[in-house]
Amino acid sequence: MIILGIDTSCDDTCVALIKVNDKRPGFSILSNIISSQVKLHAKYGGVYPSLARREHQKNLPVVFKKATGKTNFSDIDLIGVTVGPGLEPCLYTGVNFTRDLALKLKRPLIPINHLEAHILINWLESSNILMPAVCLTVSGGHTVLFLMKKIGEYKLLGETRDDAAGECFDKVARILGLGYPGGPIISKEAEKYEIKNNKYKVRLPRPMIYTKDYDFSFSGLKTAVLYQYQKSKIKNKKYKQAMCEEVQQAIIDVLIHKTLKAAKDYGVQTIILGGGVAANKELREQLKRKIEKELPNVRYLMPAVRYCTDNGVMIASAAFLNKKEKIDLQQIKANANLKI
Numbered sequence: 001m002i003i004l005g006i007d008t009s010c011d012d013t014c015v016a017l018i019k020v021n022d023k024r025p026g027f028s029i030l031s032n033i034i035s036s037q038v039k040l041h042a043k044y045g046g047v048y049p050s051l052a053r054r055e056h057q058k059n060l061p062v063v064f065k066k067a068t069g070k071t072n073f074s075d076i077d078l079i080g081v082t083v084g085p086g087l088e089p090c091l092y093t094g095v096n097f098t099r100d101l102a103l104k105l106k107r108p109l110i111p112i113n114h115l116e117a118h119i120l121i122n123w124l125e126s127s128n129i130l131m132p133a134v135c136l137t138v139s140g141g142h143t144v145l146f147l148m149k150k151i152g153e154y155k156l157l158g159e160t161r162d163d164a165a166g167e168c169f170d171k172v173a174r175i176l177g178l179g180y181p182g183g184p185i186i187s188k189e190a191e192k193y194e195i196k197n198n199k200y201k202v203r204l205p206r207p208m209i210y211t212k213d214y215d216f217s218f219s220g221l222k223t224a225v226l227y228q229y230q231k232s233k234i235k236n237k238k239y240k241q242a243m244c245e246e247v248q249q250a251i252i253d254v255l256i257h258k259t260l261k262a263a264k265d266y267g268v269q270t271i272i273l274g275g276g277v278a279a280n281k282e283l284r285e286q287l288k289r290k291i292e293k294e295l296p297n298v299r300y301l302m303p304a305v306r307y308c309t310d311n312g313v314m315i316a317s318a319a320f321l322n323k324k325e326k327i328d329l330q331q332i333k334a335n336a337n338l339k340i
């Protein structure tokens with residue numbers, strides 16, 4: 001079975017084709033094209049929705065052609081498209097394009113929740129995943145913790161009350177004048193930090209870490225960085241490295257603490273990570289160590305780094321895992337605030 005996946009929810013135009021192997025479980029990837037708008041948005045330090053939509057409109061036909069160039073359209077069996085959450089004008093570009101395509105090809109179109117797809121990409125390389133699971137989707141737009149009973153059955157446990165974790169990385173990088181997107185840059189700067197050779201000590205809060213709920217808040221953390229940075233007379237490389245290390249650790253501490261709390265409270269068998277921030281090396285490793293130590297019987301799944309940030313493969317995988325024969329195309333609409 002060949003499945004097409006399309007995502008235009010934020011600043012990447014993504015189209016991928018995957019093939020589900022009949023004999024051996026798992027998928028093979030036929031194409032995975034991502035056209036990034038990073039350079040365009042870098043000067044704003046974040047994504048500018050109307051600009052992003054214009055770029056998607058321009059790029060989507062080109063990306064689609066690149067991704068499907070070697071495939072006969074009649075071989076495509078199923079199509080998936082992100083309907084939300086995301087930036088509404090961007091979502092509509094993908095949804096309208098894909099609806100027309102499904103109509104032309106006479107193939108079923110599956111509406112995909114972007115947050116769910118960031119988690120279901122883990123099915124690409126793993127099988128026999130035991131439920132229930134606690135899932136953490138951490139990206140530029142979302143920080144959501146949810147309980148998964150089976151594919152399609154979720155209970156929202158908590159989410160950020162203000163900025164997402166990725167947004168915090170992006171805004172801090174902007175404050176420190178380091179560029180966009182902030183996550184990979186901060187992670188690189190944090191890696192250069194050496195306690196022994198760095199006389200700068202930065203201490204930041206861990207917002208909401210010990211609250212009884214599963215919610216998050218990262219906007220105060222960004223403000224704490226801003227105030228400390230403005231107050232500091234020294235703004236050299238080493239100081240910025242110390243700041244990057246501390247802000248990264250503060251975000252990781254909160255994410256890990258809440259995820260483990262949820263896993264223990266709900267007695268889950270699996271912990272699943274996904275989303276752009278899941279590409280963070282320290283988060284991946286520290287969460288792994290903590291699970292091994294505190295919940296050794298719980299399985300930990302995270303996507304390969306290249307499948308953490310937005311891509312069409314995750315949409316195609318989610319379409320396969322949620323496939324239905326008949327869905328009324330007119331019912332498929334973009335929903336910027338779609339919940340899990």
Ligand code: KG4
Nearest residue numbers: 139140141166181183184276277280309310
């Ligand atoms: O999932 P994604 O590609 O888009 C959304 O759905 O929002 O996530 C993008 C976010 C950005 O905020 C980016 O800074 C962050 O993921 N990110 C990282 C890393 N790579 C990307 N954050 C921390 N460490 C990284 N290595």
Ligand code: ZN
Nearest residue numbers: 139275276310
């Ligand atoms: Zn995403």
